[in-house]
Amino acid sequence: MAANINNSTSSNYVSKKQKLRKNVHPFMGVTRTKRTSKVIRFNDSNESDLVSEQSLKEKNVVTYKSLKNRASDLLKMRKTLPVYQNKREIMTYIESNPVVVLIGETGSGKSTQIPQFILEQLYGTKKHGSIAVTQPRRVAAINLATRVAQEHGCKLGDQVGYSVRFDNMTTARTRLKYLTDGMLLRELMMNRELKEYSVVVIDEAHERTVLTDLILGFLKSLIQGPRPDLKIIVMSATLQAEKFSEFFNNAPILFVEGRKFDVKQYYLKAPTDDIVDAVIRCCVQINQCEQLGDILCFLPGQEEIDKAVTIMEKIAKYVADETPVPLIVPYPLYAALPPIQQALVFAPIKGFKRKVVFSTNIAETSVTISGVKFVVDSGLRKVKVWRHQLGLATLLTVPISQASAMQRSGRAGRESEGKSFRLYCESDYLKLPKQSEPEIARSDVTSPVLMLKRYGINDLLNWTWFENPGKDAVLMALQELYELGALNTRGKITKRGEQMALLPLQPHLSSVLIKASEVGCLSQVIDIVSCLSVENLLLNPSPEERDEVNERRLSLSNAGKRYGDLIMLKELFDIYFYELGKSQDSNSERNDWCKGLCISVRGFKNVIRVRDQLRVYCKRLFSSISEGNEESKKIGEDSEEISKILKCFLTGFIKNTAIGMPDRSYRTVSTGEPISIHPSSMLFLNKSCPGIMYTEYVFTTKGYARNVSRIELSWLQEVVTNGTAVAKQKISSSK
DNA sequence: GAGCACTGC
Numbered sequence: 001m002a003a004n005i006n007n008s009t010s011s012n013y014v015s016k017k018q019k020l021r022k023n024v025h026p027f028m029g030v031t032r033t034k035r036t037s038k039v040i041r042f043n044d045s046n047e048s049d050l051v052s053e054q055s056l057k058e059k060n061v062v063t064y065k066s067l068k069n070r071a072s073d074l075l076k077m078r079k080t081l082p083v084y085q086n087k088r089e090i091m092t093y094i095e096s097n098p099v100v101v102l103i104g105e106t107g108s109g110k111s112t113q114i115p116q117f118i119l120e121q122l123y124g125t126k127k128h129g130s131i132a133v134t135q136p137r138r139v140a141a142i143n144l145a146t147r148v149a150q151e152h153g154c155k156l157g158d159q160v161g162y163s164v165r166f167d168n169m170t171t172a173r174t175r176l177k178y179l180t181d182g183m184l185l186r187e188l189m190m191n192r193e194l195k196e197y198s199v200v201v202i203d204e205a206h207e208r209t210v211l212t213d214l215i216l217g218f219l220k221s222l223i224q225g226p227r228p229d230l231k232i233i234v235m236s237a238t239l240q241a242e243k244f245s246e247f248f249n250n251a252p253i254l255f256v257e258g259r260k261f262d263v264k265q266y267y268l269k270a271p272t273d274d275i276v277d278a279v280i281r282c283c284v285q286i287n288q289c290e291q292l293g294d295i296l297c298f299l300p301g302q303e304e305i306d307k308a309v310t311i312m313e314k315i316a317k318y319v320a321d322e323t324p325v326p327l328i329v330p331y332p333l334y335a336a337l338p339p340i341q342q343a344l345v346f347a348p349i350k351g352f353k354r355k356v357v358f359s360t361n362i363a364e365t366s367v368t369i370s371g372v373k374f375v376v377d378s379g380l381r382k383v384k385v386w387r388h389q390l391g392l393a394t395l396l397t398v399p400i401s402q403a404s405a406m407q408r409s410g411r412a413g414r415e416s417e418g419k420s421f422r423l424y425c426e427s428d429y430l431k432l433p434k435q436s437e438p439e440i441a442r443s444d445v446t447s448p449v450l451m452l453k454r455y456g457i458n459d460l461l462n463w464t465w466f467e468n469p470g471k472d473a474v475l476m477a478l479q480e481l482y483e484l485g486a487l488n489t490r491g492k493i494t495k496r497g498e499q500m501a502l503l504p505l506q507p508h509l510s511s512v513l514i515k516a517s518e519v520g521c522l523s524q525v526i527d528i529v530s531c532l533s534v535e536n537l538l539l540n541p542s543p544e545e546r547d548e549v550n551e552r553r554l555s556l557s558n559a560g561k562r563y564g565d566l567i568m569l570k571e572l573f574d575i576y577f578y579e580l581g582k583s584q585d586s587n588s589e590r591n592d593w594c595k596g597l598c599i600s601v602r603g604f605k606n607v608i609r610v611r612d613q614l615r616v617y618c619k620r621l622f623s624s625i626s627e628g629n630e631e632s633k634k635i636g637e638d639s640e641e642i643s644k645i646l647k648c649f650l651t652g653f654i655k656n657t658a659i660g661m662p663d664r665s666y667r668t669v670s671t672g673e674p675i676s677i678h679p680s681s682m683l684f685l686n687k688s689c690p691g692i693m694y695t696e697y698v699f700t701t702k703g704y705a706r707n708v709s710r711i712e713l714s715w716l717q718e719v720v721t722n723g724t725a726v727a728k729q730k731i732s733s734s735k
Numbered sequence: 736g737a738g739c740a741c742t743g744c
Contacts, residue, residue, distance in 0.1 A: 183742095
């Protein structure tokens with residue numbers, strides 16, 4: 001059953017008056033579209049601080065009356081939203097069905113309005129319970145809650161609040177809670193039936209993250225079992241509705257059109273084999289033939305982006321000299337870029353210039369750049385694909401899906417009409433898969449499986465998976481968990497497994513922490529684990545600075561030089577935390593220090609937050625830990641102490657070890673495959689390790705070990721874990 | 736001699 005709420009065709013979303021008036025001539029008397037004040041949203045976790053600090057200030061100033069005034073002002077704008085205009089019809093469906101799938105395009109207002117409609121209804125019928133709205137990203141949850149609180153006329157955290165890691169803005173009065181997928185899963189672990197909620201809204205379900213998929217599975221088992229009264233709304237931006245609908249017993253699908261501008265599509269006549277060259281040519285052509293407006297180019301990875309930026313910097317001047325066209329100013333954008341460089345992308349450009357941003361997929365969902373009128377799409381992206389049998393991740397460049405291509409094109413139509421140039425043929429576009437392969441189908445599911453075991457699921461292969469990751473994946477995860485001591489031979493969760501499931505870490509790292517608590521080096525290990533669980537802590541220096549930065553990092557880590565990256569992280573942490581943290585002006589001192597070593601300032605702040613959280617959890621979980629574990633400690637160069645720490649890591653990563661060969665290459669202990677130390681490692685140039693242990697094994701051009709430590713071969717026998725062959729047999733027979 | 740993107744009581 002499907003209901004199309006608006007009559008107009010879906011291809012033309014824009015009403016006449018919304019359409020931009022045509023510019024007189026592209027380069028004479030240019031009428032540039034006015035930039036909206038600040039549309040930039042970046043996934044900066046500091047932003048959560050800003051929001052909460054701001055709201056704290058507001059608490060003191062803002063009166064009840066001014067909140068209500070503001071809300072009634074906003075109501076006028078709300079009423080123009082497509083979702084609002086179909087409020088009654090949407091609510092009729094929601095009231096009369098246990099599950100509703102709602103397809104709302106960008107700008108439909110679904111994420112802000114639908115939850116409020118439900119809230120009104122809850123108030124109206126005097127029903128108990130509250131509403132949970134999940135988001136894949138933290139910033140989204142915070143921003144939505146902030147906005148909706150204003151619209152609702154309340155202080156943030158009052159009736160409307162949010163809950164994300166490190167930041168909880170809810171009170172006992174909160175009835176509408178925006179939260180990350182991960183947070184709702186945590187709540188599920190604590191409160192199996194989600195009794196607190198009468199409605200759960202899954203937003204951005206089309207993104208199909210592992211965590212969203214898991215929530216869908218849990219919700220289905222809840223409504224089929226102990227919570228038949230729980231109302232579920234699945235919201236998605238793309239037309240992948242059938243799968244959601246079928247999963248929930250053919251739930252009705254509602255379509256709400258969005259408010260976005262027309263984007264005209266262009267394709268190549270013949271395919272290209274040099275994508276960087278094609279992107280450059282396309283940008284130059286746009287610059288010569290189209291009106292002013294910025295260009296956003298999607299390329300698969302950093303390598304292509306850096307190449308494109310270099311070429312563009314060289315030719316921009318000549319292109320602009322030749323003809324009276326704007327000067328092209330190229331910018332790179334990817335996650336591992338230092339934040340200062342990332343910020344440049346968002347600053348408006350002045351003068352007769354055209355900003356060209358070469359970006360990875362980060363600009364597809366996580367980041368919005370204002371002023372973009374043209375999109376150039378390589379049709380490629382990089383994905384991490386987990387190989388269960390090999391226990392390694394491969395990084396592959398693959399064609400995108402049609403949904404992804406549409407999403408990329410849509411980036412040209414955020415503020416006005418735009419154009420999208422796809423650097424592939426239309427016939428090839430039609431051959432692309434409709435949707436990208438969901439993440440769970442290409443991921444390591446050790447962590448999800450542990451979560452399910454903790455929840456008490458025995459028959460994992462027949463659980464209510466929204467997307468079953470497959471027998472291989474589940475069996476490998478079970479074996480892995482058995483080897484980590486999280487499951488017993490019958491596949492039941494152990495006490496150790498319970499502890500692992502409660503720590504906000506991947507199971508391997510949880511297992512390392514538990515070991516550390518047993519042998520009395522918890523504090524040091526927590527510091528290292530905190531560093532490991534923050535992405536992009538050590539940024540990639542530009543090629544010119546590379547050697548210098550590496551040299552500086554090496555000179556600071558005396559023990560790290562010999563023992564590798566884990567110990568180096570601890571040494572860097574110690575400098576940041578103990579030495580730089582003491583001074584009067586510790587903040588600017590720390591910032592300068594990070595800058596010189598090409599370390600993310602934001603990253604280290606997150607390390608501290610993770611560390612604080614882990615210390616609290618550990619205190620609660622390991623009540624019997626020995627004294628001395630509690631106090632924080634700097635690491636020295638005592639080899640006994642370092643060995644003890646590395647052996648803790650070995651209990652979690654015993655599989656990730658390799659032995660040094662006479663020709664100075666390494667071969668993995670488990671499969672005998674050749675493996676190389678990643679060039680980003682401290683030990684890259686060190687040719688004298690008898691063995692290595694690594695926390696990550698990635699295959700790109702060849703097999704690379706990342707986060708590498710030196711180990712002695714004798715340690716491999718010292719560290720006792722559950723046997724491999726027996727485990728596999730027992731687990732598969734007991735299922 | 737190299738680095739898709741997110742996220743956790």
